[in-house]
Amino acid sequence: MRAGASDVIITPPLPVQLAGHKGQRVAVGILDDIHARCVVIQDCDRSVAIISVELLWLSREHISQIRTIINSLTGIPTSDVFIACTHTHSGPDTLDWYDFAPLVDKNWLSSLFRLIASSAYIAYMALQPAQVSVASTTVSIGVNRRLHSHRGVERHPNHLGPVDSTLDVISVMSLDEKRIATILRHGTHPVVLGANSLLISGDWCGVASKQTEESIGGVCLFLNGAAGNVNPAVWTNSTVAEMERIGRRVSGAAIEAALREPLPEHGIAANSITLKLDPFEHPYLKRAQQERLRSDKAMLVEIQAIRLGNKIIIGLGGECLVETAKKITDASVDHRILIVSYANDYIGYIPTLEQIAEGGYEARTRMLSESSIEAYIDSASQLAISSAKGR
Structure with a gap:
């Protein structure tokens, strides 16, 4: 390798x-x-x-x-x-x-x-002989943002709602034990700076990548997971200092996990499927959605699987919710599945059918019809299963 x-x-x-x-x-x-x-x-x-x-x-x-x-x-x-x-x-x-x-x-x-x-x-x-290893830990920085009230589902902190605190750390090392790269995967919105900030920034995940690089070397990639209904616990419009604190917290957890030196996992593969689905009108990305519909006559969407050793990365082109990710990973009966949102496209939110029925911001802000959401989740589950089996 x-x-x-x-x-x-x-x-x-x-x-x-x-x-x-x-x-x-x-x-x-x-x-x-x-x-x-x-x-x-x-x-x-x-x-x-x-x-x-x-x-x-x-x-x-x-x-x-x-x-x-x-x-x-x-x-x-x-x-x-x-x-x-x-x-x-x-x-x-x-x-x-x-x-x-x-x-x-x-x-x-x-x-x-x-x-x-x-x-x-x-x-x-820059290719050189290398080995890949995978570790997982937890980091608690997020809070569920779908709060059920007498007014329906609102975007407010729901401290009893589900989050996925998993932080996956993939280490890519040279044969002389020098770090080539680290891949971090965790699901929380990068919105610490909030709407009042007028400065270019990678937000907390950019800080996490830089801190990891400075501490243990190599290049550090960040992949966002089931972040669709999870915001930082500080909510929004916080300070730069708070953003940096959260980034350092994630980096610290990642460094500790990376230095545990798990056994290397070998083998890579890539697979993908493209679906032709029915649209649901996105409330504010109408221009972009109409342009792709004129070109493709439907919502053409891709789901991609990358296998690294015994881990399967499933790339979804929208904002996957915690419950959606659970449906995909549960269907595969395999805890090696790593869900990554915002991959290879943007198709709005990917809620479950139950969440669409409940309503709320995430249910409205999507590009796929209800039947297409169901087909999308089912196809992602099947791709995870076949990739885990090496097909």
Whole structure:
């Protein structure tokens, strides 16, 4: 097995509209640079690229363009490229969310795609003999945000609601025990800075990546899990100091888990399915959704599986809720399944049918019909099962 990693800064030129909250939020400064981080893992003749991008979202079409560039630079098949956004709410918009804002600069988008692709090229060119190991621990930074009241389901802290406190840590090491990369996976919204912040930032998960890199070396990718109905326990509009405290807390837990030196797990594989589903009108991404419907005549959505040793990463193109993730992992009867949201697309929230019936923000803010949600969850479960069996 061989592996290489890279870290590329993708901070846009200012001014730029920040994405993730309603209202005009034009960035006036840079709190911290945002990054595209990549690890390429090669086993025999197969190479898989995993990329973490500090953006709110990228569309299916964006991903297609980036994958094509990566293929031309490295020869890695487009099907073996996994690209997930961290979902920071303090990064630039890429989907033309806001009617009042100028359209996203196409020249900047092209430059962004090339930078993201270059992270894979640099990682590919740095391939060296390596081994991969996996560990898990827990970190409690989030709170469920679907509160049931006499008014229905509201977006407020629900301290009795489910969260997934699991922090998965994948270590990629050279044969002389030098760290090439660390992959962190945990599910909590990166919204500590909140709607009042006008500074570019990767939020707490950006801090976690940087702190991990500084402490144990290598490149640290962050993948967001079932974060759809989980916010930081500090809620929103908190301070930079609080954001950094949470990031350091996650990094500290990750470093402790990574240094336990679990037995290495060997073997990689990639698999994906594309579904043609019926739409549900998204309340504020209408322009982006209508554009893809004009092109594809339906909601074409991808679910991707990446197998690293005995762990299966299932990449979902929307905001997976805790209960949705549980349905997928329970159906597989396999605790090796790692759910990653915001992967290879953005299709809004992915609630369960029960949550759609309950109502609330997450139930309304989706792009798939109820029957399509059911088909999507079932297909993700089946992909997890077949990937775990090595098919």
